[in-house]
Amino acid sequence: xxxxxxPMKLLLATAKDVLPVLGLLVLFQMVVLRKPLxxxxxxxxxxxxxxxxxxxxxxGLDLALFPVGRTMALQLAKGAQSGGREIWAAYGWIYLFAxxxxxxxxxxxxxxxxxxxxxxxASYKAVxxxxxxxxxxxxxxxxxxxxxxxxxxxxxLYIYILAGYVVVAIQTYFAxxxxxxxxxxxxxVTTSTVTVPLVAALGLGLASNxxxxxxxxxxxxxxxxxxxxxxxxxxxxxxxVQWIVGxxxxxx
Amino acid sequence: xxxxxxxxxxxxxxxGAALLGACRDLAxxxxxxxxxxxxVLRQPFPELFSVLAGLGxxxxxxxxxxxxxxxxxxxxxxxxxxxxxxxxxxxxxLVFAFALGFGTTVAEPALxxxxxxxxxxxxxxxxxxxxxxxxxxxxxHVRLTVAFSVGIAIVxxxxxxxxxxxxxxxxxxxxxxxxxxxxxxPKEIVxxxxxxxxVTTSTVTVPLVTALGVGxxxxxxxxxxxxxxxxxxxxxxxxxMIFVMVLGLFVH
Numbered sequence: 254x255x256x257x258x259x260p261m262k263l264l265l266a267t268a269k270d271v272l273p274v275l276g277l278l279v280l281f282q283m284v285v286l287r288k289p290l291x292x293x294x295x296x297x298x299x300x301x302x303x304x305x306x307x308x309x310x311x312x313g314l315d316l317a318l319f320p321v322g323r324t325m326a327l328q329l330a331k332g333a334q335s336g337g338r339e340i341w342a343a344y345g346w347i348y349l350f351a352x353x354x355x356x357x358x359x360x361x362x363x364x365x366x367x368x369x370x371x372x373x374x375a376s377y378k379a380v381x382x383x384x385x386x387x388x389x390x391x392x393x394x395x396x397x398x399x400x401x402x403x404x405x406x407x408x409x410l411y412i413y414i415l416a417g418y419v420v421v422a423i424q425t426y427f428a429x430x431x432x433x434x435x436x437x438x439x440x441x442v443t444t445s446t447v448t449v450p451l452v453a454a455l456g457l458g459l460a461s462n463x464x465x466x467x468x469x470x471x472x473x474x475x476x477x478x479x480x481x482x483x484x485x486x487x488x489x490x491x492x493x494v495q496w497i498v499g500x501x502x503x504x505x
Numbered sequence: 506x507x508x509x510x511x512x513x514x515x516x517x518x519x520x521g522a523a524l525l526g527a528c529r530d531l532a533x534x535x536x537x538x539x540x541x542x543x544x545v546l547r548q549p550f551p552e553l554f555s556v557l558a559g560l561g562x563x564x565x566x567x568x569x570x571x572x573x574x575x576x577x578x579x580x581x582x583x584x585x586x587x588x589x590x591x592x593x594x595x596x597x598x599l600v601f602a603f604a605l606g607f608g609t610t611v612a613e614p615a616l617x618x619x620x621x622x623x624x625x626x627x628x629x630x631x632x633x634x635x636x637x638x639x640x641x642x643x644x645x646h647v648r649l650t651v652a653f654s655v656g657i658a659i660v661x662x663x664x665x666x667x668x669x670x671x672x673x674x675x676x677x678x679x680x681x682x683x684x685x686x687x688x689x690x691p692k693e694i695v696x697x698x699x700x701x702x703x704v705t706t707s708t709v710t711v712p713l714v715t716a717l718g719v720g721x722x723x724x725x726x727x728x729x730x731x732x733x734x735x736x737x738x739x740x741x742x743x744x745x746m747i748f749v750m751v752l753g754l755f756v757h
Contacts, residue, residue, distance in 0.1 A: 270617060274608040274709070278581050281601060286588060291581070299577015302569045307614055309566025314618050316559025320552065321538060328546050346545055350537070357533030363526065364711060410696055411687045418680040425673045434672050437739030446567065446708050447530045449615040453622055453700065469630040473623070473696025480703030480742055 260308070267308045275300055314450050322454025325350065330462035344405045347459065351401045354455075355394035355479060358448045360386055365443055372435055379494055380432070388490035389439050389483045396482030397452060400475040404459050407466055410474045417481045424488040432491040439487050440480040452476055519575070523568035531564060570614070574709065582609075582713045590720040595667075599660050605717060606659035606741065609710040610652040619704045620644040620651075623697045632693055633756075646756070647749060651701050654748035655741045659714060662737040666721050672736045679743040686750040694753030702746040711738060 275296075282288055290296060329347045359365065365386060373382040403413060425433060444452075452475045460472035542550055550556065582605070589601045610616060624644035628635040633643050665675060687695055718737045 271612045274578065274612045277604045277608040278578065278585060281585055281589075281604065282581065285597060285601075286585070286592075291584070296577045296581060299573045299575070302573030303577065304573075306566045306569030306571070306573055307612075309562045310570060310614055311566070311617065313559045313562030313564075313566055317556045317563055318559070319618075319622070320559075321556055324551060325538060325541065328548070329541075332546065346541070350541055353537045353540075354534060357537055358530075361529060361533060363530075410699060411684070414699060415684055418677075418684070422673075422677050422680065425677070434735035434739070437672065437676055438735045438737075441703060441705070441738040441742035442711060444615075444703050445530060446615045447534065447563070449704055450618045450622075451534060453619050457622060457626055467630060468626045469632065469693050470696065472626060473700045475700070476619075476703040477696075477699035 260312075263308045263312055264304065267304055267311065271300070271303055271307060310446075318447070318450045319454045322451045323458035326455050326458030327462050330459060344401070344463075347401050347405070348398050351397040351455070351475075352394045354448070354452070355397040356390045358445065359390040359393040359443050359483075362443055362445055364445075365389055365439070368435070368439070368442060372432075379498065380491065384490060384494075385487065388486045389443055392439075392483035392486030393443055393479045395486070396478035396480075397475050399482075400456065400478040401459060403474060403478075404456060404466060404471050405463055407463075407471055410477070413474075414477060414481065417478075417485065421481075421484050421488070424485065424492065428488045428491050429495050432488065436484050436487040436491065440482075440484045443483055444476060444479050448479075449476060452479065516572075520568060520572050523572045524564060526571065527564040527567040530567065531560065535560070571708070574712075578709075579712060583716045586713065586717040587720045590717065590724050599663065602659045602663045602717065603656040605656075605713060606710070607652045607656035609713050610655040610705055610741075611648065612709050613705060614708065616648060616651060616701070616704050617644075619700065620647045623647060623700075626697075627693070630693070643756075646752065647697070647701070650748050650752045651705055651745040654744035655705050655710065657748075658740040658744040659717070659737060661744075662718065662740045663721060665736065665740075666718065667725065672739070676739060676743065679740070679747070683743070683746050683750075686747050690750035690753045694750060694756075698746050698749035698753065701749055702742045705741055705745050710741065714738065714741065 279290065282290055326347075329350060330344070332346060366382075369382040369385040369389075372380050372385055399413065403410065428436070453473075456475040457468045457472040460466040460468045460470075466472075542548070585601070586605070589598050592598065621640075621644050624633070624640045624647070627633050627643060628640050633639050661675070664670070665672065690698070714737050718735070
């Protein structure tokens with residue numbers, strides 16, 4: 254908030270963040286490859302746009318997405334505490350909210366659509382683009398939901414991640430080899446720049462409002478779950494497709 | 506003069522398209538939150554005006570950021586990645602790979618946002634001093650650690666593509682390392698470290714790193730751009746978890 258009131262300071266801080274990238278690229282182009290910069294005016298203009306854009310984005314995060322994530326966590330947690338049911342069951346609305354945010358932001362994610370289309374092409378339509386997108390979106394949605402359940406119950410994060418890793422390792426052994434690198438990457442690609450801050454704020458807000466949880470110990474993990482579960486769901490989808498195709502071939 | 510207006514016209518068109526794209530990114534979140542406010546919580550949203558202003562800033566910022574990247578940094582980065590993939594000098598290729606991973610990650614907006622939240626949470630829990638200088642330094646250290654580990658991941662990924670190492674072996678090995686580090690790292694950093702794995706790779710990193718991977722897989726005989734080009738992102742989501750936990754050993 255204090256940063257937003259001082260746009261010059263925010264712009265300067267952003268410049269410090271982005272300058273290294275430009276510096277590196279220019280250095281490699283001019284010193285290592287010994288070639289002049291192509292269209293320097295265009296590069297500088299693009300860089301200025303990046304600067305202004307990032308400053309606006311970070312300012313907007315502080316005004317909108319962070320408070321929204323925290324407020325939703327606060328309001329939904331308050332509603333749950335007036336119930337008087339079993340502690341984890343009382344937070345039903347939170348789980349539904351987490352699931353919907355995860356599914357809806359992922360299914361429309363442009364980079365996922367691009368990757369899914371490429372995979373459909375490369376597999377000669379064995380893997381359908383829409384099927385893959387649904388698999389990833391379900392993975393993210395289930396991941397974030399389970400992450401909120403973990404925050405509510407306060408169980409240790411590493412147990413879930415360890416179990417997830419074991420499942421991924423077993424699936425890797427059985428899944429068709431072509432899909433493996435794509436499945437591994439789908440975990441990292443799907444969490445977009447807009448979703449990440451909101452989900453992070455939701456987790457931290459939830460941990461500070463559920464009695465007995467601490468933000469530092471329990472508030473994280475939602476993004477980790479959202480990156481792990483798509484790997485499992487994409488590998489699972491590929492295995493399912495393989496099984497169906499295999500059974501059809503045996504019949505004919 | 507006519508050419509100038511042509512360029513301006515194109516620019517307005519691209520920014521318009523980027524604005525639409527940013528709105529589409531945010532739309533699912535806004536719809537889900539609005540649904541919950543109206544149907545479940547049935548209470549007015551606090552500070553609605555500042556949240557709306559913030560959302561506007563996020564949309565404008567994201568659009569400018571993406572257009573700036575498209576016209577300034579991406580063309581330069583992509584030609585560089587192609588040139589280094591073709592050049593044949595292994596040392597320079599690896600140096601470039603590290604610099605690309607490091608430089609793009611440092612400038613990742615989602616990473617800046619989440620490290621800031623993580624530092625604030627650490628300060629609230631009294632793990633570090635609650636002054637803005639200390640918080641900023643802590644966030645910067647975490648961010649640099651993540652950028653360093655993504656650099657290492659890209660170097661490892663490039664070597665994998667060149668030598669044809671098996672991706673599952675490296676990833677499962679990485680999983681084991683993550684679990685071993687979890688045993689030793691202070692438990693306050695584990696959640697943040699796990700989350701940072703998923704945060705690192707988005708708007709800036711994915712396109713440039715994918716360009717490098719696909720360019721490399723294309724120049725080497727007998728490599729398939731789909732199976733060998735992917736996999737860099739997976740490694741870049743894995744190493745930050747390990748290195749941030751190492752950082753935790755030193756800080757806490």
